[in-house]
Amino acid sequence: MANKNYRTLSTALWPILLLVFVVPSLCAKSKPKTAPNRVIAFKRAQSLNNGVSVSWLEQTWNKNILDTVELNPADFKLLKKLGFKSIRLPVAFAYFETQGTPMDKLLARIDDVVKQCNEYGFKLIIDYHAGELNDSNYLTETPRIINLWQLLAKRYLNQSADNLFFELYNEPPHMDPQTWKDAIYNIATAVRKIDNNRTLIVSASNFDSIYELSRFVRLADDNIIYTFHFYEPFFFTHQGAEWIGDQVATTGVSFPYNGENFPKLNPRAKNTWGETNYYQYQRDGNVQSLKDKLQIAKNWGNKYAVPILCGEYGVYNKYADQDSRCRYIKAMRSTLKALNIPGLMWDYNSNFSIFNGPPSIANLPDCMRDAIGYSAAK
Numbered sequence: 001m002a003n004k005n006y007r008t009l010s011t012a013l014w015p016i017l018l019l020v021f022v023v024p025s026l027c028a029k030s031k032p033k034t035a036p037n038r039v040i041a042f043k044r045a046q047s048l049n050n051g052v053s054v055s056w057l058e059q060t061w062n063k064n065i066l067d068t069v070e071l072n073p074a075d076f077k078l079l080k081k082l083g084f085k086s087i088r089l090p091v092a093f094a095y096f097e098t099q100g101t102p103m104d105k106l107l108a109r110i111d112d113v114v115k116q117c118n119e120y121g122f123k124l125i126i127d128y129h130a131g132e133l134n135d136s137n138y139l140t141e142t143p144r145i146i147n148l149w150q151l152l153a154k155r156y157l158n159q160s161a162d163n164l165f166f167e168l169y170n171e172p173p174h175m176d177p178q179t180w181k182d183a184i185y186n187i188a189t190a191v192r193k194i195d196n197n198r199t200l201i202v203s204a205s206n207f208d209s210i211y212e213l214s215r216f217v218r219l220a221d222d223n224i225i226y227t228f229h230f231y232e233p234f235f236f237t238h239q240g241a242e243w244i245g246d247q248v249a250t251t252g253v254s255f256p257y258n259g260e261n262f263p264k265l266n267p268r269a270k271n272t273w274g275e276t277n278y279y280q281y282q283r284d285g286n287v288q289s290l291k292d293k294l295q296i297a298k299n300w301g302n303k304y305a306v307p308i309l310c311g312e313y314g315v316y317n318k319y320a321d322q323d324s325r326c327r328y329i330k331a332m333r334s335t336l337k338a339l340n341i342p343g344l345m346w347d348y349n350s351n352f353s354i355f356n357g358p359p360s361i362a363n364l365p366d367c368m369r370d371a372i373g374y375s376a377a378k
Contacts, residue, residue: 051086257285
């Protein structure tokens with residue numbers, strides 16, 4: 001009798017066991033669907049890989065900057081020959097507005113870059129650079145930024161969304177995370193009222209920090225690429241940078257760290273974070289450290305299943321030796337490639353340039369040709 005009841009009970013349990021063990025395993029084979037706009041954003045992010053910023057319309061220290069032309073056909077041909085695929089155009093919109101610069105004059109310069117990028121086959125990012133947004137003025141500053149982006153959204157509505165991108169705000173300062181998220185969400189939403197197809201580029205606060213990005217919560221918009229800037233280790237990449245201050249006063253720092261030629265700490269850097277970084281450099285100044293830190297951004301992108309972009313990386317070239325700059329650029333490019341993170345260098349023809357002198361093949365050092373994968377035989 002007991003055996004019969006056991007068989008009856010076992011028979012009754014089979015459907016339940018099937019539901020518990022078999023059905024979930026079947027469901028696990030089905031991949032969740034990714035929103036169509038997210039798929040598009042991933043594809044467009046990859047199209048921006050191997051790009052470079054052109055420091056021109058963000059040069060607020062040059063009062064006559066709009067009277068110069070930093071990108072002409074020869075530059076586009078050179079960039080094409082070197083293998084670059086995208087151009088980032090930082091524009092100091094707020095500065096030009098406060099200077100009373102006619103907007104038509106500024107837009108004409110941008111229009112020309114858009115036209116030439118289309119002609120020579122480059123993706124283009126228009127970047128809102130050198131803004132004034134902060135915790136204390138966001139209620140009045142955000143509407144000004146919105147007005148500008150709505151003007152641009154209308155102006156370039158017919159430009160291909162595969163080729164033209166809007167980076168809504170470059171390097172917001174250290175801000176309350178919720179204040180920044182509210183501000184950037186409102187800016188993005190304002191653009192969406194005019195253009196639903198354009199892929200927008202957004203960062204976390206604290207100057208596009210990877211660490212702030214790791215704490216950021218993605219926006220409720222699937223057509224966004226999230227950007228970060230990477231100048232780690234800052235002690236090397238910004239050595240001697242006058243605008244930073246005493247923290248980076250120690251120069252002669254090579255990459256990777258070499259104890260035999262490591263310079264003495266500049267006295268001006270004592271009791272600053274530059275002194276802390278001086279003693280940390282033997283651990284930070286190597287390729288593995290780059291990988292470990294870039295992995296922070298990669299992990300965040302994986303967490304939210306969103307595309308990420310290294311929007312700036314490079315080395316201030318006044319004090320860093322040429323071979324170290326080459327090794328750093330090569331290490332960054334190979335690491336970004338290994339992590340499948342598209343990247344853009346800073347910058348084309350200013351004080352982070354990869355050239356020794358004005359941009360030209362002749363002024364591109366052999367080690368930098370190797371670093372960026374350029375071959376004259378291509």
